[in-house]
Amino acid sequence: GHEVHLASRPHGWPTLENFHLVKVPVPDPGPGQLLVRNVLMSVDPYMRGRMNDAKSYTPPYALGEALDGGAIGEVVASETDAFRPGDLVQHGKGWREYAVLDERGTHRIDPTVAPVSAYLGPLGGIGLTAYAGLLDVAALQPGDAVFVSAAAGAVGSLAGQIAKLKGASRVVGSAGSDEKVRRLLELGFDAAFNYRDQPVRRSLAEAAPEGIDVYFDNVGGDHLEAALSALRLHGRVAICGMIAQYNATEPVPGPRNLALTISKRLTLRGFLLHDHLGLREQFVGEMSGWLRDGRIRYHETVVEGLENAPSAFLGLLRGENLGKMLVRL
Numbered sequence: 001g002h003e004v005h006l007a008s009r010p011h012g013w014p015t016l017e018n019f020h021l022v023k024v025p026v027p028d029p030g031p032g033q034l035l036v037r038n039v040l041m042s043v044d045p046y047m048r049g050r051m052n053d054a055k056s057y058t059p060p061y062a063l064g065e066a067l068d069g070g071a072i073g074e075v076v077a078s079e080t081d082a083f084r085p086g087d088l089v090q091h092g093k094g095w096r097e098y099a100v101l102d103e104r105g106t107h108r109i110d111p112t113v114a115p116v117s118a119y120l121g122p123l124g125g126i127g128l129t130a131y132a133g134l135l136d137v138a139a140l141q142p143g144d145a146v147f148v149s150a151a152a153g154a155v156g157s158l159a160g161q162i163a164k165l166k167g168a169s170r171v172v173g174s175a176g177s178d179e180k181v182r183r184l185l186e187l188g189f190d191a192a193f194n195y196r197d198q199p200v201r202r203s204l205a206e207a208a209p210e211g212i213d214v215y216f217d218n219v220g221g222d223h224l225e226a227a228l229s230a231l232r233l234h235g236r237v238a239i240c241g242m243i244a245q246y247n248a249t250e251p252v253p254g255p256r257n258l259a260l261t262i263s264k265r266l267t268l269r270g271f272l273l274h275d276h277l278g279l280r281e282q283f284v285g286e287m288s289g290w291l292r293d294g295r296i297r298y299h300e301t302v303v304e305g306l307e308n309a310p311s312a313f314l315g316l317l318r319g320e321n322l323g324k325m326l327v328r329l
């Protein structure tokens with residue numbers, strides 16, 4: 001089998017040279033373990049942080065070793081009663097063709113409930129991030145006006161649709177191309193703009209002339225600054241990600257209008273998905289229903305072949321994805 005190793009650490013934007021495709025023997029599962037052949041893997045923005053040698057909420061990838069991340073595999077051999085060959089499982093050892101897994105951290109998925117890929121998207125951590133960010137972190141209330149950035153991406157496109165389903169009065173999304181803006185309107189966003197057209201602050205003021213109550217932040221930077229200007233009294237910001245700065249080589253300046261948090265009594269709250277797993281059951285129940293009824297739609301951008309996983313990841317950082325970026329092995 002093959003796996004993708006971290007060849008070197010990027011300074012600024014990563015390149016293909018930072019990755020290395022390596023041929024390795026297919027490993028043997030030990031007692032209590034299983035061997036899977038991966039069929040699908042996820043590339044995610046947080047992986048950029050793990051390419052740095054910096055302490056964070058997940059350990060850095062090691063040089064000369066395989067990267068890892070969310071994946072779905074088919075069980076090839078099992079040394080545990082819990083799984084049988086042919087089972088489809090979700091696990092954390094992506095970026096490789098074959099993986100040996102412990103029972104712990106491996107979850108069987110049911111391909112009759114939803115397409116397999118949905119477990120790496122709307123039905124998985126991506127969906128839960130959007131759901132928890134809106135409901136737990138931003139305490140969304142019916143009637144709120146909501147702004148979502150990176151809205152044509154995996155988390156953002158779900159966040160916008162969930163906000164509508166939960167009674168938001170107006171949902172505005174931003175994205176990096178006119179085509180993505182068109183797709184957002186198709187998904188039911190009330191307004192959407194291309195953030196490359198003019199300053200975000202101006203576009204947001206036009207799209208939400210009466211202001212916003214909630215900002216779901218995937219981007220940081222100019223988007224966060226614009227949102228602070230647009231937020232109304234007691235507005236809330238769920239800080240999910242700040243992708244605009246993941247490749248920065250120097251500390252980036254904070255929003256220049258942060259003092260608005262005082263006069264408007266704003267709440268800005270960062271969060272990690274892992275702290276909201278208590279919502280999972282409720283989330284899966286609600287999301288399964290929405291997907292079944294067609295009330296939530298989702299896009300995927302699928303790249304073929306493990307050897308193309310590095311370019312899929314680089315493409316994700318550049319915005320080449322509509323919806324979830326996935327690699328099919």
Ligand code: NDP
Nearest residue numbers: 045153154155175176218240241242243244271272273319
């Ligand atoms: P996306 O599918 O949204 O892909 C990333 C998108 O970011 C790209 O498609 C691109 O779209 C956009 N983007 C890239 N650079 C910029 C920029 N400089 N300014 C504005 N937009 C940019 O990825 P995910 O849905 O997986 O993740 C979205 C965010 O959520 C990320 O910030 C991620 O780190 C965060 N996240 C946080 C979690 C948590 O627990 N807190 C869990 C999961 C994700 P475009 O063409 O529009 O520029």
